[in-house]
Amino acid sequence: YRKNYVFQAILSHLILTSALLLAALTAICWHIRDSYKVEGLRQKHVFITGCDSGFGELLARQLDQKGFHVLAACLTEKGAADLAAKASPRLKTLLLNVTDSESIRRAVEVVSKEVGQRGLWGLVNNAGRSVPIGPTDWMQLDDFTAVLDVNLIGVIDVTLQFLPLLKKAQGRVVNVASILGRLSLIGGGYCLSKFGVEAFSDSLRRDMAHFGIKVSIIEPGFFKTAVTRLDLIEADLKRLWTRLPQDIKASYGTAYFGDSQGFSMGILCSPDISKVTRCMEHALTAYFPRSRYSGGWDAKLFWIPLSYLPSFVSDFVISVLLPLPKDERSI
Numbered sequence: 329y330r331k332n333y334v335f336q337a338i339l340s341h342l343i344l345t346s347a348l349l350l351a352a353l354t355a356i357c358w359h360i361r362d363s364y365k366v367e368g369l370r371q372k373h374v375f376i377t378g379c380d381s382g383f384g385e386l387l388a389r390q391l392d393q394k395g396f397h398v399l400a401a402c403l404t405e406k407g408a409a410d411l412a413a414k415a416s417p418r419l420k421t422l423l424l425n426v427t428d429s430e431s432i433r434r435a436v437e438v439v440s441k442e443v444g445q446r447g448l449w450g451l452v453n454n455a456g457r458s459v460p461i462g463p464t465d466w467m468q469l470d471d472f473t474a475v476l477d478v479n480l481i482g483v484i485d486v487t488l489q490f491l492p493l494l495k496k497a498q499g500r501v502v503n504v505a506s507i508l509g510r511l512s513l514i515g516g517g518y519c520l521s522k523f524g525v526e527a528f529s530d531s532l533r534r535d536m537a538h539f540g541i542k543v544s545i546i547e548p549g550f551f552k553t554a555v556t557r558l559d560l561i562e563a564d565l566k567r568l569w570t571r572l573p574q575d576i577k578a579s580y581g582t583a584y585f586g587d588s589q590g591f592s593m594g595i596l597c598s599p600d601i602s603k604v605t606r607c608m609e610h611a612l613t614a615y616f617p618r619s620r621y622s623g624g625w626d627a628k629l630f631w632i633p634l635s636y637l638p639s640f641v642s643d644f645v646i647s648v649l650l651p652l653p654k655d656e657r658s659i
């Protein structure tokens with residue numbers, strides 16, 4: 329009886345000690361990640377795609393203020409002009425279409441002249457699009473490739489073409505994925521592309537570690553950007569719905585389209601996009617950047633944990649969030 333008691337006492341001591349040790353180690357790791365910064369930001373160049381709006385635009389201005397040489401790639405002339413008007417003369421804008429290899433080649437040429445022998449310190453693959461999204465049987469093959477070409481093939485093409493400049497500087501690659509790269513919430517090319525970005529970034533990180541290049545993945549939750557703009561998503565859903573054959577429309581019920589606004593309405597988007605750009609800045613300035621950053625409390629506390637649970641749990645949660653076909657008997 330006494331032996332049992334001693335054993336229990338030792339065991340509870342052991343558990344308590346390991347918990348304290350673990351907490352201390354985590355705190356030390358956090359501290360190290362936050363306090364050791366790379367030096368000489370004013371001599372470093374960062375190339376960012378998708379700077380017309382959202383995360384890219386804010387990050388460009390934020391890094392500009394920190395003293396980085398920012399090379400901000402925009403899709404549109406207007407995006408480039410608006411950004412240039414808000415930034416210091418040090419920031420340079422250029423036009424880039426990530427689905428056009430020739431356009432990327434021209435950007436590499438410009439950047440190469442700009443950075444000289446120093447090489448490129450940072451590449452931020454931020455450009456992306458969301459639509460078309462919606463139920464899978466509303467889609468045609470083109471709807472998938474339209475998104476994959478920008479969000480995945482574009483990221484791969486840009487990265488491959490910029491790698492020689494990054495190797496020169498032993499720099500950083502920061503790829504914007506999403507919590508939708510962990511959990512496929514919705515049909516269409518978006519989740520596929522983000523799962524692809526996760527996989528591409530994982531192999532890139534392992535392959536490039538030998539050359540001193542560090543790769544980080546950003547996984548934002550839901551934020552108010554062009555990617556989550558309700559009017560665009562709904563206008564596109566309407567296009568898909570109008571195009572559907574009568575039998576598929578009937579299987580969803582005629583009331584479904586009005587309801588399908590729940591796709592985006594049901595999910596709250598945070599307006600504070602600086603939560604995400606702070607992660608990107610950490611990935612570019614910390615001596616020990618993380619491999620993965622989850623942006624926003626919804627990502628940290630809900631989506632990422634949900635992605636680790638069994639499929640029947642995540643299927644149930646997602647089915648509660650998304651609208652259901654009305655007349656299920658007729659399917």
Ligand SMILES: *[C@@H]1O[C@H](CO)[C@@H](O)[C@H](O)[C@H]1NC(C)=O
Pocket residue numbers: 403425427428
């Ligand atoms: C981007 O390039 C692709 C391929 O060359 C082209 O089809 C598309 O229209 C271009 N997009 C824009 C906005 O210029």
